[in-house]
Amino acid sequence: MACGPGRGLAGAMTVLVLGATGRTGRLVVAGLKARGVRVRAVSRSAPLPFDWDDPGTWGPVADGVTAAYLVTPEDPGFRAGRVGSFLDRADGIRRIVLLSGLSAGYGSVPMASREVPVRRPGLDWTILRPGAFQQNFVTPPESGELRLPLGPRPRTAPIDVADIADVAVRVLTTDGHAGRTYDLSGPRALSYAELLEIASRRGGRPAVYVDEPVEAWLARMTARGVSEQALNWSLETFEAIRRGVYARLHDGVHQVLGRRPRDFADLGARHQGATVRCRRTAR
Ligand SMILES: NC(=O)c1ccc[n+]([C@@H]2O[C@H](COP(=O)([O-])OP(=O)(O)OC[C@H]3O[C@@H](n4cnc5c(N)ncnc54)[C@H](OP(=O)(O)O)[C@@H]3O)[C@@H](O)[C@H]2O)c1
Numbered sequence: 001m002a003c004g005p006g007r008g009l010a011g012a013m014t015v016l017v018l019g020a021t022g023r024t025g026r027l028v029v030a031g032l033k034a035r036g037v038r039v040r041a042v043s044r045s046a047p048l049p050f051d052w053d054d055p056g057t058w059g060p061v062a063d064g065v066t067a068a069y070l071v072t073p074e075d076p077g078f079r080a081g082r083v084g085s086f087l088d089r090a091d092g093i094r095r096i097v098l099l100s101g102l103s104a105g106y107g108s109v110p111m112a113s114r115e116v117p118v119r120r121p122g123l124d125w126t127i128l129r130p131g132a133f134q135q136n137f138v139t140p141p142e143s144g145e146l147r148l149p150l151g152p153r154p155r156t157a158p159i160d161v162a163d164i165a166d167v168a169v170r171v172l173t174t175d176g177h178a179g180r181t182y183d184l185s186g187p188r189a190l191s192y193a194e195l196l197e198i199a200s201r202r203g204g205r206p207a208v209y210v211d212e213p214v215e216a217w218l219a220r221m222t223a224r225g226v227s228e229q230a231l232n233w234s235l236e237t238f239e240a241i242r243r244g245v246y247a248r249l250h251d252g253v254h255q256v257l258g259r260r261p262r263d264f265a266d267l268g269a270r271h272q273g274a275t276v277r278c279r280r281t282a283r
Pocket of ligand 1: 018019020021022023024025043044045046050051052053071072073074075099100101102130131132133136
């Protein structure tokens with residue numbers, strides 16, 4: 001059943017959703033609409049285009065909106081200053097939810113730098129820092145192997161994108177979240193072997209985790225043309241996974257929604273047809 005937005009920005013709000021064709025964005029759009037909130041859903045391929053690389057697209061999407069869900073590209077080369085420039089242009093926005101990542105918590109520049117422009121006086125900002133998405137692990141790799149230099153028994157507590165979206169919708173439509181940063185994880189840490197075992201059962205083909213020497217991984221990725229910047233960011237993330245940073249549990253979902261996050265073991269039933277990627281790990 002649809003329910004109305006909270007008293008804070010009341011029913012008059014129009015929420016701009018960036019990355020509206022993406023994994024969290026499309027669920028945020030649906031969640032807001034279900035609550036009767038007006039939504040402006042944009043991305044490069046949306047009918048109303050928005051491109052972080054083209055400031056000419058920023059004005060038309062920003063006019064008349066009072067709140068926004070901000071998604072930035074995963075590209076580590078993304079220039080964080082654009083977030084500030086966009087907010088300067090979108091001066092009617094009073095409430096912002098930024099999708100960041102757990103890596104900002106240990107000072108990793110690509111995500112931490114995107115948070116800085118959002119923390120501005122006069123703005124009702126909230127930052128979401130999820131770990132790895134459960135959807136990254138949903139289908140076993142076709143090769144039957146996930147080869148990464150993460151150590152012998154890496155673990156992570158991935159979060160369902162549906163929980164991130166639920167949190168974003170609640171924060172956008174109710175008061176009490178201004179100036180808060182929520183770290184988000186799933187309900188339990190699983191080893192990569194366990195994640196692949198669950199994905200294998202569901203996907204009908206076996207897959208195993210292989211602890212690949214970092215030099216071999218670097219050689220493979222370099223041969224594929226992955227940029228040095230992307231390699232360095234991945235290595236930084238791998239190091240954090242090896243230290244167990246992504247296996248820690250965080251209570252952001254409970255703080256905002258008052259319930260437990262969804263479990264990876266139940267994911268298949270919930271997200272048939274979700275985007276499938278096993279290549280990435282976390283941010
Ligand atoms: N994957 C993870 O495990 C993870 C974990 C923590 C944080 N994150 C962060 O979550 C964010 C979303 O990542 P994702 O990989 O899951 O992406 P996604 O939300 O599935 O897709 C990205 C969205 O952004 C849009 N987009 C891409 N480039 C754009 C550009 N230059 N200008 C405007 N819109 C653009 C895409 O639509 P169009 O192509 O139509 O523009 C799409 O709607 C990233 O900042 C990532 O670092 C990811």
